[in-house]
Every structure is written in structure tokens, then in C-alpha cells.
Amino acid sequence: MTLPAEKAPAAGPAAGKLVAEHVTVVFGHGRRAHTVLDDVGLTVPEGTTVGLVGESGSGKSTLAKAMVGLVRPRSGRILLDGAEVSGLRGARLTAARRRIQLISQDPNSSLDPRMRIGRALAEAIDPRRADPRAHADQIAAGLEMVALEPDAARRHPHEFSGGQRQRIAIARALVARPEVVVADEITSALDCSVQAEVLNLLARLRAELRLTMLFISHDLAVVRHVSDSVAVMHRGAIVERGDIYAAPSHPYTRRLLASAPSLPPKETR
Amino acid sequence: MIRSSRGLAAGLAGLGLIAVLAVAAPLVWGGDAAHLSGAAREGVSGEHWLGTDALGRDVLARTLVATRLTLVMTVIATAIAGTIGVLLGTAVWVAGPRVREIGLRLIDVMVSYPAIILALAVAAILGAGTVAAVVAIGVAWSPAFARLTANLAASVAGRDFVSAARLLGVPPHRILVRHLLPNIAEPLLVLLSVAFAGTLTALSGLSFIGLGVQAPSYDWGALLNTGLDALYTNPAEALGPAVAITLTGVLAGFVGDGLAAGADPHRVGIPGRVKKVPLPAAPPEDDGALLTVDGLCVSAGDVDLVDGVSFTVRPGEIVGVVGESGSGKSLTAMAVARLLPDTVTADARALRLDDLDLLAGAAPDRLATEIGVVYQDPAASFNPALRIGGQLTEVLRRHRGLGRRAARERAAEALDAVRITRPEARLRQHPHELSGGMRQRAMIASALLTGPRLLIADEPTTALDVTVQAEILELLREANRRDGTAMLFISHDIGVIASLCHRVLVMYAGRIVEELPVADLAAGRARHPYTRALLDATPRLDTDGDGGAELTTIPGRPPAPADRPAGCAFASRCALVMPRCTEERPAAVAVGTDHRAACHAVALTVEETAS
Structure with a gap:
């Protein structure tokens, strides 16, 4: 597989499904200005998953927010299918937003505690009316996709475990029929055995739906498990991408890999 | 969800009665209230329970009849306040950031004026009268609603489900109605009942000073006004409306308190009673142990959160406790450190640090100096208002009796030992001036300062x-090698445990299911099905690079402490389950040196190999 090893090329359909081009994000003004992303280029080719690793404060979540349009870049562009989506406003922004969906870290905060699961999914299908009865079939299909029973639609978020809630959040993102999914630390808040359940689900969905995904995590092992290629972020810049596990070239990548606690080898049965 | 309470029920019942009175009173006593009896300013009598007024009208009847007007005015004023306030508060949230800033400041300024002053100003502009009073009080109370709505909306708007709705293309006004208002409704309801009591007194006040209801109409405030003239001859005339105002206000307060208490999610029901399961036999005594924990139970009410945990830590040994959330690993550690919250109690057959009995209450000096504790969150474990130096030297000066200078020198040495640069300068800094990693190192320095024999590190x-x-792990290893400090290290990450510890305890649903040397773990000799499942569920850096190889998952969920079965807690999720597992709690069986597993299936294979 060829990896997008160079800086993001000029726009074009072949360049990748979702592309960040020279994206710079600055928070604050004047003397208190703080550059969070510095000339970041990243390409997510269609049908693949790109992993993004980095430590807290490296800017990976800001890049996720910029990708989905929740943060406006100071300069640079976000391209979806070669067309710029950053800087859109009004109805065109709304339309573009639906094509890229964000799944966030905290399963306690990502679902409205007062809203039944069915209505939350109905809202993803039809944001204006959000009528669960009108879309019952689609909701059931969405729940089945994440291995939940159709009667889950009648329940509230607090009746589910953290892993189940995260699966519901994934279902909500997918029933909106997005072209790209940005997953920001979606397993960090989960216990190990529950994380395995979500990672297996992602693996299945990637194979079945040919998902295009930007998968962000601080956990090198998790990123390696789900991604086709990996980029490493450090202090607001992408320092390395490609096969970082076999042949890390940047000193920071090597330090990151050396720091990861290694698990005892698989048992011999 | 709002749960009911006695105060809420009493308040609602009382207000209901008053509402019925408001409807019925003018029909029943309307004639009496207007009837001029000719006996003006009469005292209390069997015919006139509260006497008569200057025109000889029955005061009790007038008080009862006035209920309708008073209540209608209060309800309308409260509704005006609520509507204007919620509209303002949400409009501020929907608007852009600049308008929001200005709007919030404006609301703050309005809130800082007492409602009654605002009402007086509005009433002065509109002139005296019923409508003017209602509008004035309604407007005056609206900033309170606006501020609460804006603040609550801001906190809800920051949550992920609101951004998710925005990304899905839900229009702002629908986000408002669908996501924001339902999530802030309860505090607004509480404020509504408080505002009801407030508007009632404010309206009565306006009428009392003559700016509100004008004759011939009358409300409780107006009655109070006329009653005041006869205060010395017939105090009952003022008493009637005064009692009515107070009672209604107090009932509204009851409703508000009841709503507030019911909306508080922290008030949970009392957990049910569970039957005690006999503990497995005590493991063989370990004579050389530094820390001995035998049959430790930590319970909240009748529910055992930690259920019969026994282990030892030898001098110089690092023992890791691994488990998922809710497994009781932190409670076990905190029970040893005697730092459990008040809501739970610990009990054990034995809980000893060498010769110090941790079950007996005494010896705070020895506790403070012989056990060091490091917590998960370095940001929360230091007091942000105090300098690092003061917090580090406190225990030395208090429990070791060191002087100020000697204590500071020791603290600086300790910071230097955890490789913090410029230790002298750091002692003068506040916690926020240090990075997260630096704070955690300072925390470790602080925990090691007294030369403790046991360090408890909770995640x-x-x-x-x-x-x-x-x-940080390297620092802990170093302290262990240098000073021989024994450690109890809690983590959910089996990789971290494997890289640091000598011996590992695996906890599941409040019990230890396996205890094994780290060499056995590293060699893949873990025996308990849960330990093995946990290892298989963890993605690894070394082997699977293809992406998407199936990880092992464990079906189902761990049982809640109150539903822990009589047999093995893992039975319902275990692939090796046998009939015996659901009936009898497995005892720990030795499967190697320092290696024990609490599993019937493992015990069976051990017996087979032995025979």
C-alpha cells in the first residue's frame, strides 16, 4: 500500500477523501495567541483508516475539530473530495458537516441523557423532525449494525454500559450516512474488555462498509490495531507518517514507542 | 427525573387547597365580604372571626375572597418573569459570541439590583394599579431567570451531544428545544417556585404601600394596609392577610425545596440486603510479610464492595493490583491506607503493617510516616493555594518534629531525588506552576519524604x-531499589503492572481471582479465565500489525456488588463454567510458587495432574 508520505498535495479527486492542507489554528489574540496547529497536512484516502497518535496538548483533538468544522483554521484548507469545506457558512456548512461525522471520547457526554436512543438516532437521520416512528426501520438497522437489539431504541442512555453507549454513538454517526468518520479517542474512557468490543466493531464496520476514518488516540497499540497507516503528531505538527512501528525515524516517535509499556507475550496454549 | 418527597407532597397539597379556595371563595363568601354590617371596627367575635373593617365588612371573608386576585396576580407575574427570563437567557446563548458577552454582562448588572427596587421603578413609570404592579414585578424577577438559564445553557451547550447535534445539521432553535431546555428544566422549576414566593411578597408589598391594587379591588397586601390602621384596636384584621401571605410563601418554599432535593442525582436509594457468603479459608500465614491483609471487606450499607480479600506484601516487594473499573482495587488500597470515604466501612480478620494494627484507630504519627500515598490526579492532590514547600515540609515538621530549615533541606533533597530541577526554587512555587508530570513527581517525593515502609500508588x-x-515508573523502580520501599501499585493497565511489579493481584467484582509472580504473567502462565481474557482483549504493539485482527471480548458485564452470585463472580461470563461454579465460591488453589487462582476449573486440572 502506498502511504501519503509527502505533504498534502494540491487539491484533486485523487488526492484523498479528506485532506487537511497547510492547516494552522491559533487560539487567542495578540500577545496571548497560542498556535495549536502549525501548517499541518494530512490525507485520508478513500476507504482507509488513518491513525493519528500524539500526547495530550499535541493538537490532535484540535485537528479533529478543524476537520469536522467545529474549529475554524487561521489559514489553510480542509478538503472533502477535493472541494474546500473549511470557511463555509450557513446552509452549505450544514450540508458539508453531515458528510463528516465526529465520534467523541466521553460516552457519558456524547448522548443526551433526556433523549431516548430511538429519538437520538432519528435526529441523526432527520435533524429537523427527529421522529423515531417515521424511521423505525433505519433505526433498527443502525442498532443492529452495532450489535444492539431494536428495543434499545425505547431506552435512555443511562440504562446502557459505557461500551454500549459508545456503540450507540457510533451508530448515531453512521446512520447519518457520512462519507468520513473522525473518531477522537473513542476508546480512552473504556475498560480494557469493553475497548476490545468497540475495536472489534470498528474492524467489522471498516470491512463491511469500507469506512473512511481518521482515528485519533494516544494509545499506540490501539491505533496500530485499527489503522491502515499512522501519523504522529507532536507540538502541533505532524512529525512522521508511514510505517512508524517497524522503522521509526523521528526521535519523538522512537521515544513514544520506547515508552509504551509492553504486554507479556501471548500465552502458549 | 424528579423523585417525590414529604415536603414536596405537603407543599403541593397546601397550594392545591389554596388554589381551590381562590376559585370557590368569591362565590361562597363574596356577599359577606361586600356586606356592610354597620358594626365598624369590631373585634374578634363568634360572628366575625377576625372582626370587621372600617366599613363593617367581615375581615375573614375579605381575606378569603382576596385569595383569587392575589393568586392570579402572582401566577401572572411569575409567568411573565419566567417567560422573559428564559427567552432572554436562551437568546443570549443562541446569539454569536460577542452579543453573548454583552448580554451576559447586562443580565449580571440587572441581577445585582434587588427585584423590589426594579419593581418600584417600573411601577413609578407605569403608575399605580393592578396591571402595573404585575408587569413591574414580572419584569423585576426576569433577570434571575435569564441568568440561571444562560448559565445552565452554557454548561449543557459545552457537552458533546450538543456538538454532535450541530454536526448532524440540527437547526439552533431545535437544539434549544430538544436538547437544552429538557436538560435544564429541573433547576428552572425550582427557581419558579422560589420566584412564586418572591413575587407574592413583592406584590403584597406594592399593594401595602399603595402602589399596587387600588380600591375597591383588594388583595392581601391591600387588606394588610387597611388592617394596619386598626393594629392596636383589632390586631386580627392585619393578622388574617399576614398569615395568608406567609403560609402561601412557605408552601411554595416547600415545593421548591422538594423539587431541588428530588432533582439531585446524588441521592440514591439504599442498596438492598444481600446474604453473606462465607469467606474462603485464610491463606497460609506469611511470616516475613510487611503488610498482611486477611479477609478484608469494604462495605457500603449491607453491600460488600470488596468481598473477602487476602494478600501480603513483603518488604521491598512491588505488588500490583490490576482490575477494571468497579473491581474494588482502589477501595482495597484506600482501606490499607485508612483513607476510605465516610460512606463505606472496612472490616477484616487482620490488617497489619508489620506490628502496627491498622484496624485499631490509633497511631496517626506512624500512619503518616510509615505509609506514603500517591493519587491518580496530580492536579487534585496538592492544595492549589499553598506553596509546594509548605505542603512538603508539613508532615516532617508535624510528625518528625524537624525544624523549619531542616525540613526544607530534606524536602529539597527529595525533589532532587525525583529529578526535579532547581528544587530550592520549586519549593517557593505554587502547584499550578508545575506541569502534570512534574506535579506527580513532586507528589512521589512528598510520599517518600518520611521514608515510608509502604508506598500505596493508586493509578x-x-x-x-x-x-x-x-x-514516573522509572522513578518508582529507583526508589524501590535504593530504599527498599515496598509498594502496592494499583492500575487498570496490565502492561504497566507487568513492567513495574514483582507480583500481581488480579481483581474482579471485589475479589482477588488470581495472584501470580510477574514472571508467570510474562511467560503466559496466567491460569484464571478472567486474567487470560483480559490479556487477550488488550491490543498489542508487538504482534498484530495487520490491523483488525479480532480481539477477545468477554460477553456480558461484571455483576454489581449487590448482585454478586453465591458462587464464582465470573461464572456467567466464563467459557469454562461448570455447575459447581454457580453454587460454590472457589477458594484460591496453589498452581505454582506464589501463584494461586480462585477457579474450580483450574483446581480440577491441578487435582488431575497431582493424581
Whole structure:
């Protein structure tokens, strides 16, 4: 597989499904200005998953927010299918937003505690009316996709475990029929055995739906498990991408890999 | 969800009665209230329970009849306040950031004026009269609603489900109605009942000073006004409306308190009673142990959160406790440190640090100096208002009796030992001036300062980045090698445990299911089905690079402490389950040196190999 090893090329359909081009994000003004992303280029080719690793404060979540349009870049562009989506406003922004969906870290905060699961999914299908009865079939299909029973639609978020809630959040993102999914630390808040359940689900969905995904995590092992290629972020810049596990070239990548606690080898049965 | 309470029920019932009175009173007593009896300013009598007024009308009847007008005015004023306030508060939230800033400041300014002053100003502009009073009070109370709505909306708007709705293309006004208002409704309801009591007194006040209801109409405030003239001859005339105002206000307060208490999610029901399961036999005594824990139970009410945990820590040994959330690993550690919250109690057959009995209450000096504790969140474990130096030297000066200078020298040495640069300068800094990793190192320095024999570390690296985590683990290893400090290290990450510890305890649903030397773990000799499942569920850096190889998952969920079965707690999720597993709690059987597993299936294979 060829990896997008160079800086993001000029726009074009072949360049990748979702592309960040020279994206710079600055928070604050004047003397208190703080550059969070510095000339970041990243390409997510269609049908693949790109992993993004980095430590807290490296800017990976800001890049996720910029990708989905929740943060406006100071300069640079976000391209979806070669067309710029950053800087859109009004109805065109709304339309573009639906094509890229964000799944966030905290399963306690990502679902409205007062809203039944069915209505939350109905809202993803039809944001204006959000009528669960009108879309019952689609909701059931969405729940089945994440291995939940159709009667889950009648329940509230607090009746589910953290892993189940995260699966519901994934279902909500997918029933909106997005072209790209940005997953920001979606397993960090989960216990190990529950994380395995979500990672297996992602693996299945990637194979079945040919998902295009930007998968962000601080956990090198998790990123390696789900991604086709990996980029490493450090202090607001992408320092390395490609096969970082076999042949890390940047000193920071090597330090990151050396720091990861290694698990005892698989048992011999 | 709002749960009911006695106060809420009493308040609602009382207000209901008053509402019925408001409807019925003018029909029943309307004639009496207007009837001029000719006996003016009469005292209390069997015919006139509260006497008569200057025109000889029955005061009790007038008080009862006035209920309708008073209540209608109060309800309308409260509704005006609520509507204007919620509209303002949400409009501020929907608007852009600049308008929001200005709007919020404006609301703040309005809130800082007492409602009654605002009402007087509005009433002065509109002139005296019923409508003017209602509008004035309604407007005056609206900033309170606006501020609460704006603040609550801001906190809800920051949550992920609101951004998710925005990304899905839900229009702002629908986000408002669908996501924001339902999530802030309860505090608004509480404020509504408080405002009801407030508007009632404010309206009565306006009428009392003659700015509100004008004759011939009358409300309780107006009655109070006329009653005041006869205060010395017939105090009952003022008493009637006064009692009515107070009673209604107090009932509204009851409703508000009841709503507030019912909306508080922290008030949970009392857990049910569970039957005690006999503990497995005590493991063989370990004579050389530094820490001995035998049959430790930590319970909340009748529910055992930690259920019969026994283990030892030898001098110089690092023992890791691994488990998922809710497994009781932190409670076990905190029970040893005697730092359990008040809501739970600990009990054990034995809980000893060498010769110090941790079950007996005394010896705070020895507790403070012989056990060091490092917590998960370095940001929360230091007092942000005090300098590092004062917090580090406190225990030395208090429990070791060191002087100020000697204590500071020792503290600086300790910071230097955890490789913090410029230790003298750091002692003068406040916690926020240090980075997260630096704070955790200072925390470790502080815990090691007294030369403790046991260091308890509860997820000390969970909040840290992986490179910082590696540094912290190295520091702990170093302290262990240098001073021989024994450690009890709690983590959910089996990789971290494997890289640091000598011996590992695996906890599940409040019990230890397996205890094994780290060499056995590293060699893949873990025996308990849960330990093996946990290892298989963890993605690894070394083997699977293809992406998407199936990880092992464990079906189902761990049982809640109150539903823990009589047999093995893992039985319902275990692939090796046998009939015996659901009936009898497995005892720990030795499967190697220092290696014990609490599993019937493992016990069976051990017996087979032995025979």
C-alpha cells in the first residue's frame, strides 16, 4: 500500500477523501495567541483508516475539530473530495458537516441523557423532525449494525454500559450516512474488555462498509490495531507518517514507542 | 427525573387547597365580604372571626375572597418573569459570541439590583394599579431567570451531544428545544417556585404601600394596609392577610425545596440486603510479610464492595493490583491506607503493617510516616493555594518534629531525588506552576519524604502521557531499589503492572481471582479465565500489525456488588463454567510458587495432574 508520505498535495479527486492542507489554528489574540496547529497536512484516502497518535496538548483533538468544522483554521484548507469545506457558512456548512461525522471520547457526554436512543438516532437521520416512528426501520438497522437489539431504541442512555453507549454513538454517526468518520479517542474512557468490543466493531464496520476514518488516540497499540497507516503528531505538527512501528525515524516517535509499556507475550496454549 | 418527597407532597397539597379556595371563595363568601354590617371596627367575635373593617365588612371573608386576585396576580407575574427570563437567557446563548458577552454582562448588572427596587421603578413609570404592579414585578424577577438559564445553557451547550447535534445539521432553535431546555428544566422549576414566593411578597408589598391594587379591588397586601390602621384596636384584621401571605410563601418554599432535593442525582436509594457468603479459608500465614491483609471487606450499607480479600506484601516487594473499573482495587488500597470515604466501612480478620494494627484507630504519627500515598490526579492532590514547600515540609515538621530549615533541606533533597530541577526554587512555587508530570513527581517525593515502609500508588500514571508515565515508573523502580520501599501499585493497565511489579493481584467484582509472580504473567502462565481474557482483549504493539485482527471480548458485564452470585463472580461470563461454579465460591488453589487462582476449573486440572 502506498502511504501519503509527502505533504498534502494540491487539491484533486485523487488526492484523498479528506485532506487537511497547510492547516494552522491559533487560539487567542495578540500577545496571548497560542498556535495549536502549525501548517499541518494530512490525507485520508478513500476507504482507509488513518491513525493519528500524539500526547495530550499535541493538537490532535484540535485537528479533529478543524476537520469536522467545529474549529475554524487561521489559514489553510480542509478538503472533502477535493472541494474546500473549511470557511463555509450557513446552509452549505450544514450540508458539508453531515458528510463528516465526529465520534467523541466521553460516552457519558456524547448522548443526551433526556433523549431516548430511538429519538437520538432519528435526529441523526432527520435533524429537523427527529421522529423515531417515521424511521423505525433505519433505526433498527443502525442498532443492529452495532450489535444492539431494536428495543434499545425505547431506552435512555443511562440504562446502557459505557461500551454500549459508545456503540450507540457510533451508530448515531453512521446512520447519518457520512462519507468520513473522525473518531477522537473513542476508546480512552473504556475498560480494557469493553475497548476490545468497540475495536472489534470498528474492524467489522471498516470491512463491511469500507469506512473512511481518521482515528485519533494516544494509545499506540490501539491505533496500530485499527489503522491502515499512522501519523504522529507532536507540538502541533505532524512529525512522521508511514510505517512508524517497524522503522521509526523521528526521535519523538522512537521515544513514544520506547515508552509504551509492553504486554507479556501471548500465552502458549 | 424528579423523585417525590414529604415536603414536596405537603407543599403541593397546601397550594392545591389554596388554589381551590381562590376559585370557590368569591362565590361562597363574596356577599359577606361586600356586606356592610354597620358594626365598624369590631373585634374578634363568634360572628366575625377576625372582626370587621372600617366599613363593617367581615375581615375573614375579605381575606378569603382576596385569595383569587392575589393568586392570579402572582401566577401572572411569575409567568411573565419566567417567560422573559428564559427567552432572554436562551437568546443570549443562541446569539454569536460577542452579543453573548454583552448580554451576559447586562443580565449580571440587572441581577445585582434587588427585584423590589426594579419593581418600584417600573411601577413609578407605569403608575399605580393592578396591571402595573404585575408587569413591574414580572419584569423585576426576569433577570434571575435569564441568568440561571444562560448559565445552565452554557454548561449543557459545552457537552458533546450538543456538538454532535450541530454536526448532524440540527437547526439552533431545535437544539434549544430538544436538547437544552429538557436538560435544564429541573433547576428552572425550582427557581419558579422560589420566584412564586418572591413575587407574592413583592406584590403584597406594592399593594401595602399603595402602589399596587387600588380600591375597591383588594388583595392581601391591600387588606394588610387597611388592617394596619386598626393594629392596636383589632390586631386580627392585619393578622388574617399576614398569615395568608406567609403560609402561601412557605408552601411554595416547600415545593421548591422538594423539587431541588428530588432533582439531585446524588441521592440514591439504599442498596438492598444481600446474604453473606462465607469467606474462603485464610491463606497460609506469611511470616516475613510487611503488610498482611486477611479477609478484608469494604462495605457500603449491607453491600460488600470488596468481598473477602487476602494478600501480603513483603518488604521491598512491588505488588500490583490490576482490575477494571468497579473491581474494588482502589477501595482495597484506600482501606490499607485508612483513607476510605465516610460512606463505606472496612472490616477484616487482620490488617497489619508489620506490628502496627491498622484496624485499631490509633497511631496517626506512624500512619503518616510509615505509609506514603500517591493519587491518580496530580492536579487534585496538592492544595492549589499553598506553596509546594509548605505542603512538603508539613508532615516532617508535624510528625518528625524537624525544624523549619531542616525540613526544607530534606524536602529539597527529595525533589532532587525525583529529578526535579532547581528544587530550592520549586519549593517557593505554587502547584499550578508545575506541569502534570512534574506535579506527580513532586507528589512521589512528598510520599517518600518520611521514608515510608509502604508506598500505596493508586493509578499514579493514568492521567499522564505515555512518555511521562515511563519516567514516573522509572522513578518508582529507583526508589524501590535504593530504599527498599515496598509498594502496592494499583492500575487498570496490565502492561504497566507487568513492567513495574514483582507480583500481581488480579481483581474482579471485589475479589482477588488470581495472584501470580510477574514472571508467570510474562511467560503466559496466567491460569484464571478472567486474567487470560483480559490479556487477550488488550491490543498489542508487538504482534498484530495487520490491523483488525479480532480481539477477545468477554460477553456480558461484571455483576454489581449487590448482585454478586453465591458462587464464582465470573461464572456467567466464563467459557469454562461448570455447575459447581454457580453454587460454590472457589477458594484460591496453589498452581505454582506464589501463584494461586480462585477457579474450580483450574483446581480440577491441578487435582488431575497431582493424581
